[in-house]
Amino acid sequence: MNSQIKKGILDLCVLALLEKGDSYGYDLAGSLARKVEVADGTVYPILRKLASEGVVSTYLQESQNGPPRKYYHLTDAGRRKLDSERDEWIKFCGEVNEILERGETGGKADE
Amino acid sequence: MNKTEYLKSLSNELGHMPYGDVKDIIQSIEEHFDEGLGEGRSEEEIAASLGDPKELAAEFKDGVKFNQIMKKRKRLKDYAGPDGRGRIFVILFNAFVGIECWLLLLAAIIAAFCFLAADLAFIGLIVAGLITGTLTEFMVPFIFLILTLACVAVFLVALLILGIKYYAKGLKSYIRWNKNIWNYGLGED
Incomplete structure (x- = not known):
């Protein structure tokens, strides 16, 4: 898929992953890369940007083995952003799909 | 590319970013390596799945640019004549x-x-x-x-x-x- 289109929506995907609960970079990278075709690294610039916007916050937590992990938490502002942008995206997708699908069948009907 | 090479290349590509930001970014990618190693993956494997360090650095830089633009915009919005x-x-x-x-x-x-x-x-x-x-x-x-x-x-x-x-x-x-x-x-x- 075109990387420009993908880039814009990945922020929202990361917010959605955090909606289920706090998580750390490596875990989020895996969850994202399993579903969407992106490099594991992609999640880190996004997390950084989201943190600087205040839609996610971070804290350190001890892990069972190894050094403490940096966890990401969806803030209230993040939840609001997610809710409104998710609705927008779903609506937009519906509209785009309608155009794309009608384009196909409509063209045939005209003949 | 192994862990050291990857981190070095990434920090070179980040170049002109403030030191604190570079340190922070390198730390998070280092943490990613350590988690992967803990799962038994090899350094080369993790480096390959992280993607090209050059592209990753560019994505980090884009994020910073975005923040600066937002900050400037906010400042201009709040701007109420010379202080x-x-x-x-x-x-x-x-x-x-x-x-x-x-x-x-x-x-x-x-x-x-x-x-x-x-x-x-x-x-x-x-x-x-x-x-x-x-x-x-x-x-x-x-x-x-x-x-x-x-x-x-x-x-x-x-x-x-x-x-x-x-x-x-x-x-x-x-x-x-x-x-x-x-x-x-x-x-x-």
């Missing part, structure tokens, strides 16, 4: 501290230049003396003296190159900082 306090601060700070500091550093650079010139002239004089034969009986000690002076010259050249580079860089960001306060006041940043 008298900011301007007084800029004038007083420059009169009593800023300009003096920069002149002092400039004087140090000029002094290093003079020192280098004297050093080179001294080498030239001794070499001339040795060639014309006036100093031949002291050949050995003078050769040692020349070597010492040459070392000093190399050191001074290196010092000057670095000094001038950082002086220019520092002065540029100092002027930017002043401009910011002059235009937008003391409030933010």
Whole structure:
């Protein structure tokens, strides 16, 4: 898929992953890369940007083995952003799909 | 590419970002490596799945640019005319501290230049003396003296190159900082 289109929506995907609960970079990278075709690294610039916007916050937590992990938490502002942008995206997708699908069948009907 | 190579390449690509940001980014990618290693994956495997360090650095830089634009936009939105306090601060700070500091550093650079010139002239004089034969009986000690002076010259050249580079860089960001306060006041940043 075109990387420009993908880039814009990945922020929202990361917010959605955090909606289920706090998580750390490596875990989020895996969850994202399993579903969407992106490099594991992609999640880190996004997390950084989201943190600087205040839609996610971070804290350190001890892990069972190894050094403490940096966890990401969806803030209230993040939840609001997610809710409104998710609705927008779903609506937009519906509209785009309608155009794309009608384009196909409509063209045939005209003949 | 192994972990060390990947992190080194990434931090090179991040280049001009503030040190704190680079440190923070490198730390998070290092953590990613450690988690992966803990799962039994190899360094090369993790590096490959992280993606090209050049592209990753570009994505980090894009994020920073985005933040700067947002910050500027917010500042412009809040902007309510020139801030008298900011301007007084800029004038007083420059009169009593800023300009003096920069002149002092400039004087140090000029002094290093003079020192280098004297050093080179001294080498030239001794070499001339040795060639014309006036100093031949002291050949050995003078050769040692020349070597010492040459070392000093190399050191001074290196010092000057670095000094001038950082002086220019520092002065540029100092002027930017002043401009910011002059235009937008003391409030933010």
